[in-house]
Amino acid sequence: MNGKSIDLNVDLGEGCGSDVSLIAHASSANVACGGHAGDETSIRTAMDACLERGVAIGAHPGHEDRESFGRRPLNLPPEQIRTAIIRQLERFIRHASLAGASVHHVKLHGALYHQANHNPELAHTLAKAISGLVPGCHVYTQANRAFASAAAEAGLICVPEAFADRRYQSSGNLVPRDWPGALLNHPDQTVSQSLEIVNFQRVRSVEGAWVSVPALTLCIHGDTPDAPHMLAVLARALVRHGIRLQAP
Numbered sequence: 001m002n003g004k005s006i007d008l009n010v011d012l013g014e015g016c017g018s019d020v021s022l023i024a025h026a027s028s029a030n031v032a033c034g035g036h037a038g039d040e041t042s043i044r045t046a047m048d049a050c051l052e053r054g055v056a057i058g059a060h061p062g063h064e065d066r067e068s069f070g071r072r073p074l075n076l077p078p079e080q081i082r083t084a085i086i087r088q089l090e091r092f093i094r095h096a097s098l099a100g101a102s103v104h105h106v107k108l109h110g111a112l113y114h115q116a117n118h119n120p121e122l123a124h125t126l127a128k129a130i131s132g133l134v135p136g137c138h139v140y141t142q143a144n145r146a147f148a149s150a151a152a153e154a155g156l157i158c159v160p161e162a163f164a165d166r167r168y169q170s171s172g173n174l175v176p177r178d179w180p181g182a183l184l185n186h187p188d189q190t191v192s193q194s195l196e197i198v199n200f201q202r203v204r205s206v207e208g209a210w211v212s213v214p215a216l217t218l219c220i221h222g223d224t225p226d227a228p229h230m231l232a233v234l235a236r237a238l239v240r241h242g243i244r245l246q247a248p
Contacts, residue, residue: 006194073115093133127154
């Protein structure tokens with residue numbers, strides 16, 4: 001072992017039909033809270049599966065916009081978004097209590113994830129809401145963004161996140177999903193990018209520059225094409241390179 005470790009987080013309860021395969025190789029999971037996807041049954045099913053496999057359980061709230069799977073930016077007042085997130089988190093916490101589980105982390109979903117990274121007012125509003133419901137929990141978010149700063153100020157434990165299945169721009173932002181080549185669909189590409197992140201905290205941008213990407217957790221999206229196979233290949237490759245897989 002080389003002394004390095006990384007968390008592999010996956011999205012569950014989004015109706016993609018691959019939860020069982022995904023959770024087999026993950027160390028933490030982001031469970032849809034009934035906003036962009038999921039319902040009472042899927043939340044509890046995902047939680048039970050995580051408990052059975054010892055996978056850290058996280059809430060994955062987002063815009064309540066199922067038509068766009070929460071990936072369309074909604075220009076709503078921060079307080080209105082806060083109300084929706086509180087509603088989702090309260091639902092999630094209730095099910096966690098019934099399952100005898102603890103909420104390890106919160107990760108915002110889709111467009112809301114990126115809006116909170118770039119909108120300080122929204123970031124502070126949501127960080128305070130999360131802290132009020134699950135004080136001191138982990139928050140998965142990109143480093144050096146507004147939400148990371150707001151979460152730290154609210155007493156939350158920030159876990160810097162990078163994406164194993166997405167390409168980056170030289171700005172450090174992800175390549176928009178509707179751009180050609182935004183997704184890394186081949187396992188070899190995912191492994192290569194992930195090893196750069198774990199070993200050197202960097203990625204090669206689409207413009208060709210190296211970009212600093214601090215990360216303690218790597219995400220594979222549940223709806224990425226052939227996500228279970230990609231995650232399995234990545235997990236085996238990381239272990240083969242002496243990297244431990246563990247939740248923060």
